[in-house]
Amino acid sequence: MQHKWYNATEIEVGSNSKQIFYMETIEVSRLSALAFFAAGEAKYKGKRNFWQNREKTFTLVGLGHAYKIENNKGTKRFDHVESEWKQLTSQIVQEDQHLQPILFGGFTFDPQNEVAGEWAKFPQSYFTVASHQLVIRNDQAFVTINLITNETNSAQTFETLRKERDELIHAAQVKEVKTYTKPTMISYAEPFKEEYLQSIDQVTTLIKANEAQKVVIARSLALQFEEAITSPQILSHVVHEQPESFLFGLEHENMLFYGASPERLVKVNNGRAFSSCVAGSIKRGQTAEQDEALGNSLLNDAKNRGEHHYVVEMITDTFEKNCRDVKIPNGPKLLKIRDIQHLYTPVEGQLNDDATILQLVKHLHPTPALGGVPREAAMHIIRQYEPMNRGLYAAPIGWLDADGNGEFAVAIRSAALVQDKAYLYAGGGIVADSKPQSEYEETLVKFRPMLRALGGQLHE
Numbered sequence: 001m002q003h004k005w006y007n008a009t010e011i012e013v014g015s016n017s018k019q020i021f022y023m024e025t026i027e028v029s030r031l032s033a034l035a036f037f038a039a040g041e042a043k044y045k046g047k048r049n050f051w052q053n054r055e056k057t058f059t060l061v062g063l064g065h066a067y068k069i070e071n072n073k074g075t076k077r078f079d080h081v082e083s084e085w086k087q088l089t090s091q092i093v094q095e096d097q098h099l100q101p102i103l104f105g106g107f108t109f110d111p112q113n114e115v116a117g118e119w120a121k122f123p124q125s126y127f128t129v130a131s132h133q134l135v136i137r138n139d140q141a142f143v144t145i146n147l148i149t150n151e152t153n154s155a156q157t158f159e160t161l162r163k164e165r166d167e168l169i170h171a172a173q174v175k176e177v178k179t180y181t182k183p184t185m186i187s188y189a190e191p192f193k194e195e196y197l198q199s200i201d202q203v204t205t206l207i208k209a210n211e212a213q214k215v216v217i218a219r220s221l222a223l224q225f226e227e228a229i230t231s232p233q234i235l236s237h238v239v240h241e242q243p244e245s246f247l248f249g250l251e252h253e254n255m256l257f258y259g260a261s262p263e264r265l266v267k268v269n270n271g272r273a274f275s276s277c278v279a280g281s282i283k284r285g286q287t288a289e290q291d292e293a294l295g296n297s298l299l300n301d302a303k304n305r306g307e308h309h310y311v312v313e314m315i316t317d318t319f320e321k322n323c324r325d326v327k328i329p330n331g332p333k334l335l336k337i338r339d340i341q342h343l344y345t346p347v348e349g350q351l352n353d354d355a356t357i358l359q360l361v362k363h364l365h366p367t368p369a370l371g372g373v374p375r376e377a378a379m380h381i382i383r384q385y386e387p388m389n390r391g392l393y394a395a396p397i398g399w400l401d402a403d404g405n406g407e408f409a410v411a412i413r414s415a416a417l418v419q420d421k422a423y424l425y426a427g428g429g430i431v432a433d434s435k436p437q438s439e440y441e442e443t444l445v446k447f448r449p450m451l452r453a454l455g456g457q458l459h460e
């Protein structure tokens with residue numbers, strides 16, 4: 001242990017009487033984020049989260065819930081999370097950047113979707129401050145205890161957490177990271193496959209009739225395994241196999257929602273905001289030449305440029321309203337990840353004084369990369385033609401701190417794991433000239449990363 005920062009502040013939470021917010025951060029020598037997550041298996045299962053940015057310069061692991069912000073407030077949910085977070089953090093001494101609690105969580109794709117399924121118990125907004133928070137920034141690792149309580153024996157509870165923390169750190173400072181086997185799949189189903197293929201025809205007809213310009217239609221796979229899969233087991237495969245993406249895992253009761261997304265929704269760093277337009281897809285080639293040829297054909301393909309353009313227009317427009325000094329390159333580049341290549345346009349700007357990361361999330365979600373154009377018409381068509389509930393798939397997932405910094409990814413290339421069952425999600429942007437079979441094949445490519453992590457066959 002090198003440094004220690006400690007603080008205990010008396011605060012008010014909601015309408016609750018006075019509570020004490022205890023925080024203690026220690027800097028520790030480099031440890032395994034996954035092993036730290038796994039060390040919470042006995043005590044914190046169902047209350048853990050994992051996050052790593054694309055650049056691998058920021059890793060966050062949370063064990064336990066020191067504080068939770070949950071709501072079912074539809075369109076007001078973003079403002080609600082923001083005001084509760086502001087109230088909580090405004091009362092904390094923040095002179096030291098190391099005394100920073102981090103809020104991690106997500107907003108579901110569509111609060112108006114009423115299909116129950118695997119998401120039946122999931123709130124529309126689900127955010128938590130961890131009891132044990134591990135942050136690895138560049139090469140420095142910090143472990144924080146957060147405790148918010150009005151118990152009379154709070155000092156004792158805090159001591160217990162300190163002991164636990166030392167054990168967690170010890171378990172995570174391993175020489176060799178544990179390796180996990182892949183689970184054994186016993187059945188693979190494509191629910192509503194025929195309905196999906198038909199819906200692409202129906203949606204293109206609606207688009208030709210000018211009911212919308214673009215609508216993202218998704219579907220799911222339902223997999224059954226021989227036995228329950230644990231969160232550390234599946235996350236370890238995702239972490240090792242998908243290093244180029246945002247990696248995330250969020251537990252809620254007996255579900256783990258996890259994935260490896262290439263798509264940033266928004267990042268805010270010291271008042272500078274960044275987003276990315278990712279839409280338009282083609283598979284990777286078998287050889288370097290083939291890969292380059294596929295990439296070039298994607299860059300020159302009118303249908304994919306169309307899918308992409310709607311996203312650039314909408315994100316640019318949102319940035320123009322919330323930022324100054326907005327910068328967008330002239331045309332898209334290629335974003336290549338293990339299984340797929342996309343058209344990619346980064347967008348950045350300087351946040352206006354009244355704009356915040358959560359306001360940007362609220363205005364950006366869903367971008368036409370996940371919803372469509374116009375937004376409301378597309379959402380209506382999605383509700384009508386998708387027989388499932390997306391839950392957190394295609395939705396904002398990420399973190400923010402008390403200074404207004406944070407980052408949200410769009411939770412695609414993702415799956416929900418419920419003990420011995422997994423539900424994988426993938427979709428694509430439907431425009432006037434979309435063809436059911438090629439959209440279907442595009443979803444197969446998008447299922448691949450999660451299917452591989454689960455040890456599944458690559459059905460092609």
Ligand SMILES: C=C(O[C@@H]1C=C(C(=O)O)C=C[C@H]1O)C(=O)O
Pocket residue numbers: 216218263278279280281307342369370394412413425426427428429430446
């Ligand atoms: C909807 C998904 O991906 C989105 C749709 C894309 C497309 O249709 O080309 C590309 C990237 C994502 O914005 C998904 O992966 O499920």
Ligand SMILES: [Mg+2]
Pocket residue numbers: 279280281307428429442
């Ligand atoms: Mg597409």
